[in-house]
Amino acid sequence: MNNFQFYSPTEFVFGKDTERQTGALVKKHGGSKVLLHYGGGSVIRSGLLDTVKASLTEQGISFTELGGVKPNPRDTLVYEGIDLVRREGIDFILAVGGGSVIDSSKAIAMGVPYAGDFWDFYCGKAAPAAALPVGTVLTIAAAGSEGSGDSVITKEDGWLKRGAGSDLIRPRFSVLDPALTCTLPAYQTACGATDIMAHVFERYFTNTTEVGITDRLCEAVLKTMIAETPRVIAQPDNYDARANIMWAGTVAHTNIVGVGRDQDWNSHGIEHELSALYDCAHGAGLAVIMPAWMEFVYRHGVMRFAQAAVRVWGCEMNFADPEVTAREGIARFRQFLHSIGMPINFAELGAKESDIPKLVESFGIGSGRTGGFLPLSAEDIAEIYRIAARAAL
Ligand code: NZQ
Ligand code: ZN
Numbered sequence: 001m002n003n004f005q006f007y008s009p010t011e012f013v014f015g016k017d018t019e020r021q022t023g024a025l026v027k028k029h030g031g032s033k034v035l036l037h038y039g040g041g042s043v044i045r046s047g048l049l050d051t052v053k054a055s056l057t058e059q060g061i062s063f064t065e066l067g068g069v070k071p072n073p074r075d076t077l078v079y080e081g082i083d084l085v086r087r088e089g090i091d092f093i094l095a096v097g098g099g100s101v102i103d104s105s106k107a108i109a110m111g112v113p114y115a116g117d118f119w120d121f122y123c124g125k126a127a128p129a130a131a132l133p134v135g136t137v138l139t140i141a142a143a144g145s146e147g148s149g150d151s152v153i154t155k156e157d158g159w160l161k162r163g164a165g166s167d168l169i170r171p172r173f174s175v176l177d178p179a180l181t182c183t184l185p186a187y188q189t190a191c192g193a194t195d196i197m198a199h200v201f202e203r204y205f206t207n208t209t210e211v212g213i214t215d216r217l218c219e220a221v222l223k224t225m226i227a228e229t230p231r232v233i234a235q236p237d238n239y240d241a242r243a244n245i246m247w248a249g250t251v252a253h254t255n256i257v258g259v260g261r262d263q264d265w266n267s268h269g270i271e272h273e274l275s276a277l278y279d280c281a282h283g284a285g286l287a288v289i290m291p292a293w294m295e296f297v298y299r300h301g302v303m304r305f306a307q308a309a310v311r312v313w314g315c316e317m318n319f320a321d322p323e324v325t326a327r328e329g330i331a332r333f334r335q336f337l338h339s340i341g342m343p344i345n346f347a348e349l350g351a352k353e354s355d356i357p358k359l360v361e362s363f364g365i366g367s368g369r370t371g372g373f374l375p376l377s378a379e380d381i382a383e384i385y386r387i388a389a390r391a392a393l
Helices: 018-028 048-058 075-088 099-111 178-183 186-204 212-234 239-253 266-278 282-311 322-339 353-363 378-390
Strands: 011-014 033-038 062-066 092-097 134-138 150-155 160-165 173-176
Touching (some): 011 018, 011 239, 018 092, 018 134, 018 173, 033 048, 033 099, 048 092, 062 075, 075 099, 075 150, 092 099, 099 134, 099 150, 099 160, 186 212, 186 239, 266 282, 282 322, 282 378, 353 378
Parallel strands (some): 092 134, 134 173
Antiparallel strands (some): 150 160
């Protein structure tokens, strides 16, 4: 196991009606004037925004609203948010929504005290030295942004989707009421489930040895998702299934299941090019890419893939030929994704094989290699896109 530091300062407040505590939580974490940031309207339709406003008012906290965050959140709204926060003297950013709203909030939080262009943090030009505090009221179990130090933003000029990471943007608190996720369409629920599983797999496939504790934690999250996702798709109002998925989503991405081991985030990077170019849901892109990545890399760690097949997917170990077991595990993953309504190839996602050179160029590794499990070249990435384009059950 590698040395590590684990820092997860977020106060998680989990359970029914916890959104009513939002005002008290903002106050506890030092906010007095809030930017209330949200998406395209689901929080208005569900009544959540009114509940949150009432709880802020109850605590004497004033707020200014900025809605309209799109999935795959854009830099243009971030600039608007930064201006608004500066103009109004706001001291706390409250995200009410999913990963996109939370990531947009984090970008605003870093951008406000920074004299330069906030995009510097996303293109690797600068690291933030300060950020306004962020709190979240989560409405979809998916990205894990409610507990992570990451934010992913799309720059409209050139459609570049890039991430920034800093402990400064880990939310001060996150309100997790599973009941809020009952209004999700089945497709969004399934996209979220796919993202949660991908966050675990990106950590699971490692070259680091003697990581039994985190292997077992990863497997627990994956098995939970395999059991609970079909339940919520069949019964969208099943609170307990929603609750298990919601906590799985947070656990999957605070990094508690990934500490002490090398990780490989190539599937995410390869997917981000798809959601940048086609504006598809991140989880749907991952459903197409992650099994394709697995098919490309599994020979590098056959026994690790066979272990996943046996422990996560319940395959029988073929001791004479572990590659057969490894491949069976990958096939079961793809079948599972199909069974929950996810696309499994480019045609189902709405992507085009002829765009592969463009996707690889935008990925931008030139003649280098990237990845912590099996470092990939640009040609390897092109091949993964080709596998994804042509995948079948
Ligand atoms: O905009 P509204 O109207 O709220 O609708 C949203 C949106 O259309 C809808 N929705 C959310 N909660 C709902 C709901 N509809 C009905 N009822 C509810 N309770 O769902 C749609 C998707 O929302 P979004 O926030 O985009 O989903 P998600 O949480 O999957 O976030 C995706 C973004 O997070 C990034 C992705 O790349 C993508 O841009 N990621 C962020 C990470 C991080 N910060 O740590 C890590 C991830 O790997 C990921 O890359
Ligand atoms: Zn993700």
